[in-house]
Amino acid sequence: MIAEFYVPGASFLHRWDARAKLLFLPLVLAAFFVPSTPVVLLVLAAMIAALVAIALGPSQLLPPLKTLWPVLILITVLTPPFHLAGPALIRVGTVTLLTHEALATTLTLLARFLGITYGFFAVVRAMSLDDLVLGLRWFGLPYSACLVVTITLRTIPALALTWHAVRDAHRLRAGRGDRGRPPVVKTYLPVLTSVMIEAVKGIPVLAMALESRGFGRRNPRTSFSGLKEGSRLFVDAAGLAAAAVALLWPLVVRW
Amino acid sequence: MTHHDPLLAVQQLSFRYPLAAAAETAVGARGAAGAGRDRDGARGRARSGAGANRLVLDELSFSVRPATTAVILGRADAGKTTLARIIVGLVPRFTGGGIAGEVRLLGAPTRSVPPYDLVQAVGLVAQDSEEQLFTTRCDTEAAFALESLGMDPGLMRSRVAQSLERVGLGGFAHRNPATLSGGEKKRLLVACLLAVRPELWILDEALGELDHEWKARVLEIASESASATLLMESRWSSLVESRGTSFHLLDGGRIRADCAGAPDERLLWALDEAGIRPSFRGTPPRVSVDGALQVRGVRFRFPGERGFGLAVDHLDLGLGEVCALVGRNGSGKSTLARILCGLLRPQQGSICFSGAPGVRSPGVRSAGVRASEGRTATGWGSEGRAVENRAASPAELNARVGYLFQNPDHQIFLPTVREELALGLRGSGGSRTEVERRVSDAAELFDLADLDAPPALLSYGARRRLQAATYFLLERDLLILDEIDSGLSYGETVNLVDRLSSRVPGLVLITHDLALARSACHRVLVMDDGRLVRDGRASDLHWGAAGSGLTASRGEGAGASGEAEASGAAGRQGSS
Numbered sequence: 001m002i003a004e005f006y007v008p009g010a011s012f013l014h015r016w017d018a019r020a021k022l023l024f025l026p027l028v029l030a031a032f033f034v035p036s037t038p039v040v041l042l043v044l045a046a047m048i049a050a051l052v053a054i055a056l057g058p059s060q061l062l063p064p065l066k067t068l069w070p071v072l073i074l075i076t077v078l079t080p081p082f083h084l085a086g087p088a089l090i091r092v093g094t095v096t097l098l099t100h101e102a103l104a105t106t107l108t109l110l111a112r113f114l115g116i117t118y119g120f121f122a123v124v125r126a127m128s129l130d131d132l133v134l135g136l137r138w139f140g141l142p143y144s145a146c147l148v149v150t151i152t153l154r155t156i157p158a159l160a161l162t163w164h165a166v167r168d169a170h171r172l173r174a175g176r177g178d179r180g181r182p183p184v185v186k187t188y189l190p191v192l193t194s195v196m197i198e199a200v201k202g203i204p205v206l207a208m209a210l211e212s213r214g215f216g217r218r219n220p221r222t223s224f225s226g227l228k229e230g231s232r233l234f235v236d237a238a239g240l241a242a243a244a245v246a247l248l249w250p251l252v253v254r255w
Numbered sequence: 256m257t258h259h260d261p262l263l264a265v266q267q268l269s270f271r272y273p274l275a276a277a278a279e280t281a282v283g284a285r286g287a288a289g290a291g292r293d294r295d296g297a298r299g300r301a302r303s304g305a306g307a308n309r310l311v312l313d314e315l316s317f318s319v320r321p322a323t324t325a326v327i328l329g330r331a332d333a334g335k336t337t338l339a340r341i342i343v344g345l346v347p348r349f350t351g352g353g354i355a356g357e358v359r360l361l362g363a364p365t366r367s368v369p370p371y372d373l374v375q376a377v378g379l380v381a382q383d384s385e386e387q388l389f390t391t392r393c394d395t396e397a398a399f400a401l402e403s404l405g406m407d408p409g410l411m412r413s414r415v416a417q418s419l420e421r422v423g424l425g426g427f428a429h430r431n432p433a434t435l436s437g438g439e440k441k442r443l444l445v446a447c448l449l450a451v452r453p454e455l456w457i458l459d460e461a462l463g464e465l466d467h468e469w470k471a472r473v474l475e476i477a478s479e480s481a482s483a484t485l486l487m488e489s490r491w492s493s494l495v496e497s498r499g500t501s502f503h504l505l506d507g508g509r510i511r512a513d514c515a516g517a518p519d520e521r522l523l524w525a526l527d528e529a530g531i532r533p534s535f536r537g538t539p540p541r542v543s544v545d546g547a548l549q550v551r552g553v554r555f556r557f558p559g560e561r562g563f564g565l566a567v568d569h570l571d572l573g574l575g576e577v578c579a580l581v582g583r584n585g586s587g588k589s590t591l592a593r594i595l596c597g598l599l600r601p602q603q604g605s606i607c608f609s610g611a612p613g614v615r616s617p618g619v620r621s622a623g624v625r626a627s628e629g630r631t632a633t634g635w636g637s638e639g640r641a642v643e644n645r646a647a648s649p650a651e652l653n654a655r656v657g658y659l660f661q662n663p664d665h666q667i668f669l670p671t672v673r674e675e676l677a678l679g680l681r682g683s684g685g686s687r688t689e690v691e692r693r694v695s696d697a698a699e700l701f702d703l704a705d706l707d708a709p710p711a712l713l714s715y716g717a718r719r720r721l722q723a724a725t726y727f728l729l730e731r732d733l734l735i736l737d738e739i740d741s742g743l744s745y746g747e748t749v750n751l752v753d754r755l756s757s758r759v760p761g762l763v764l765i766t767h768d769l770a771l772a773r774s775a776c777h778r779v780l781v782m783d784d785g786r787l788v789r790d791g792r793a794s795d796l797h798w799g800a801a802g803s804g805l806t807a808s809r810g811e812g813a814g815a816s817g818e819a820e821a822s823g824a825a826g827r828q829g830s831s
Contacts, residue, residue, distance in 0.1 A: 093470070157433070162431065162665065172598070208345045211371050212344075212345060212370045212387070214371045214400045215399075221402050222407065223408060224408065
């Protein structure tokens with residue numbers, strides 16, 4: 001997935017050290033769950049969206065929205081009816097449609113969804129899978145666990161490719177008289193079954209591939225890629241500290 | 256170990272898969288044995304012997320000396336891949352099974368050594384490249400084994416860069432291997448070996464998806480980088496003949512014929528009998544069926560792709576002819592095939608069927624077929640009058656043009672052979688008895704004796720036959736076979752083509768093998784950089800001097816013995 005999301009580039013977000021980016025993610029989560037007001041959370045979400053627009057380009061604001069819009073609509077429509085206590089903002093006859101509390105809750109949820117999504121999007125868009133794994137290893141995750149992450153993230157898009165191939169095969173084998181009726185070849189189940197069989201068959205094959213390339217040896221592994229060191233890392237750490245202050249200022253103000 | 260000691264010594268090696276996998280090999284063997292109508296069937300019967308109890312390898316012995324290229328030749332089910340996996344330590348470690356005998360590598364027995372400890376001694380490029388690729392970048396793929404060996408990162412980066420450069424993937428370091436073409440994946444696997452530089456290289460059908468130029472270069476790289484090379488091939492070619500220093504025909508789990516140095520008469524005779532060498536039987540007779548698939552002004556480019564674009568201005572694929580489509584890796588053969596069968600929709604141009612009604616489906620054949628634009632072409636309707644053919648919808652192309660994928664596993668997916676064959680017949684209007692009869696007939700014709708066998712456990716050759724049999728039953732007007740010869744012998748491939756052409760009016764073979772094209776096709780189309788650059792008879796084409804690509808040579812008899820591999824830098828030397 002990350003391999004599919006990642007877009008090579010030279011923005012400051014791309015140049016930011018992988019470890020700083022990995023620390024940035026829990027910071028984003030923390031920022032949107034500290035006690036705060038909806039306005040503050042909306043400002044935070046706007047800041048992160050601005051970060052995406054500046055670093056990756058304004059057009060990159062759209063992909064997350066394309067995925068999120070059904071959820072955002074559901075939140076907007078379904079939250080107010082469950083928060084009808086307190087002073088009403090919109091009332092039709094005796095029916096209360098929107099209260100202060102409902103508006104605050106709706107805006108809070110929208111800000112959280114948008115802010116966290118844009119935060120994660122900014123990171124995965126600007127961090128290659130190799131950097132992710134190197135970063136995780138630096139934080140102490142064992143190599144075998146990192147390999148699991150790598151293979152999992154590679155396998156999911158590979159399964160998507162298999163899905164397309166199997167679906168194409170089903171399309172080509174639909175009989176001439178099949179059109180107009182709901183034949184089994186037009187349903188998802190056979191395709192899904194075929195993809196699952198392919199995936200299961202791939203497990204021992206993958207194990208063979210790994211061992212034939214030396215996975216399992218007792219000697220210490222070295223790493224083809226490396227993380228930054230020296231002054232550049234200091235600058236990135238300072239950037240992370242600035243981001244922490246920017247994201248957690250509501251908490252600081254509260255204290 | 257002295258210089259004269261063998262690098263690899265296989266002594267009295269026998270191997271039998273455990274129960275489930277035994278069914279796999281047995282099905283293939285029984286299938287071949289069951290038909291018994293043609294020479295393959297007869298040979299299968301002789302070879303399979305005890306059926307399910309057949310040994311995949313039966314007291315096999317041979318050796319590979321330093322500075323040599325040993326060639327193991329054998330049909331699809333001969334046990335080449337099993338042998339390769341035993342040598343590198345993967346079998347029986349991952350499959351189970353009974354093994355006897357000995358494999359000695361660099362003088363030491365390897366039976367109890369795990370594969371990861373053999374990395375520097377032996378390396379394998381497998382037939383199915385997708386099986387061996389698992390990272391997300393070409394450079395990390397090539398570096399993985401070096402990381403396992405604990406190599407210094409600086410040296411590792413240098414090795415990886417050199418290796419990728421050597422196989423022509425220098426600019427692909429950050430590319431995801433999943434997005435490479437079949438030939439490029441094979442080259443990446445060669446780069447992985449090149450980075451590690453093991454003593455013995457095993458190339459298991461590694462040349463299959465490579466064009467002529469890269470086949471030669473890969474063998475050259477192997478001979479320069481390895482102490483010895485073991486080449487597993489299902490087909491004989493001039494390249495194999497010129498590069499090999501010893502030849503072994505693997506059949507029925509044993510070495511049936513072998514020789515060191517130039518191949519002798521006895522070996523060649525055995526290869527001919529096994530269908531490993533191309534037999535020049537003359538171009539098959541053209542079937543008299545009017546009509547053609549017409550391609551006009553087709554333009555296609557993948558979304559976001561700036562480099563490659565397909566452009567075919569005018570192409571008529573006649574029903575009744577067998578046509579070869581050749582070209583170097585990435586020239587656009589598979590893309591054109593996917594457009595012709597409606598899996599890809601061209602941005603411009605039209606595809607339509609024209610001609611008199613066919614033998615089987617007059618009502619359908621008179622209809623035209625539409626691509627994306629509304630261009631029209633004139634053809635002949637079912638009453639023999641001219642009709643205005645409309646361009647085809649993708650669904651119509653799906654229903655009239657079949658396409659056998661390179662990877663059979665993406666096309667066969669049901670629990671049994673019977674269900675697989677019957678799938679396309681459902682909804683065709685036939686009774687259950689009629690469907691059963693047609694399934695049985697097809698299974699017999701394609702040597703698939705066990706209808707209740709799970710396709711996933713069939714051998715590679717049997718899966719290919721099953722894949723072909725499904726389309727045989729679907730009765731498409733045109734069938735495109737994408738590198739169906741990959742991993743199959745000449746005899747197996749020609750048999751499949753013959754069986755399919757007995758039912759399907761038009762066949763298109765995508766291949767890198769000019770010898771096969773000469774043997775099985777009336778016409779050859781050559782693609783280069785997304786364009787059709789040559790259209791002529793297979794017998795008029797042959798390989799020119801190194802790097803000069805395909806050339807036309809009328810009347811020079813280019814066919815008989817020489818260039819077995821086709822495709823490449825074609826079409827830059829005039830037209831045929």
